[in-house]
Amino acid sequence: SLSTGSLEAVSSGFTKLGGVITATATAIIGFGANYNAEIESITMSLETLLGSAEEASVVMERIKSDASTTPFDVRSLAKGEQMLISTGLSAEEAEASMLALGDAISATGGDSATMTRMLANLQQIQNAGKATSMDIRQFAYAGIDIYGLLADSMGKTTAEIQEMQSKGKIGYKEITDALKNASAEGGRFYGAMER
Numbered sequence: 001s002l003s004t005g006s007l008e009a010v011s012s013g014f015t016k017l018g019g020v021i022t023a024t025a026t027a028i029i030g031f032g033a034n035y036n037a038e039i040e041s042i043t044m045s046l047e048t049l050l051g052s053a054e055e056a057s058v059v060m061e062r063i064k065s066d067a068s069t070t071p072f073d074v075r076s077l078a079k080g081e082q083m084l085i086s087t088g089l090s091a092e093e094a095e096a097s098m099l100a101l102g103d104a105i106s107a108t109g110g111d112s113a114t115m116t117r118m119l120a121n122l123q124q125i126q127n128a129g130k131a132t133s134m135d136i137r138q139f140a141y142a143g144i145d146i147y148g149l150l151a152d153s154m155g156k157t158t159a160e161i162q163e164m165q166s167k168g169k170i171g172y173k174e175i176t177d178a179l180k181n182a183s184a185e186g187g188r189f190y191g192a193m194e195r
Contacts, residue, residue, distance in 0.1 A: 066099065
């Protein structure tokens with residue numbers, strides 16, 4: 001038989017446990033509400049960029065699907081898609097570029113923060129119409145040998161690519177083509193996100 005003190009201790013323990021469970025449930029619900037609000041905000045932003053609620057919804061579903069099969073979260077992929085679409089790219093081109101970049105970042109050990117930073121770099125390159133030396137260095141900071149990828153993709157030497165870049169002849173298209181080439185079957189980064 002339990003003494004009164006033992007019963008009070010057990011009762012107090014259950015009360016504390018109930019408090020912990022309630023606090024945990026509240027935190028989870030709060031996180032879910034914040035996540036849903038953020039997804040709604042991103043979807044509205046995509047609607048503004050794309051001019052269609054239906055297209056924004058389709059893009060958001062693709063982003064969620066991509067997030068479930070890549071090491072990157074919905075927020076970073078959605079933000080990246082927004083950044084690239086804001087430069088005038090179609091949603092399909094933005095996604096293709098983003099996924100090719102994702103393979104490169106995955107292969108070099110990057111994370112969602114690296115992905116967001118590099119997507120901002122691509123946005124800047126697209127908006128400027130050319131890749132500056134600083135833009136190229138951003139790839140190096142992420143562990144991506146962009147000069148090597150460009151050389152492979154364009155059939156030129158690294159020195160020729162560096163010369164082209166110094167003359168402003170390397171831009172978004174050349175860089176994303178190189179990333180897509182490296183992500184294609186047989187490329188340096190093929191299947192990196194899946195692995």
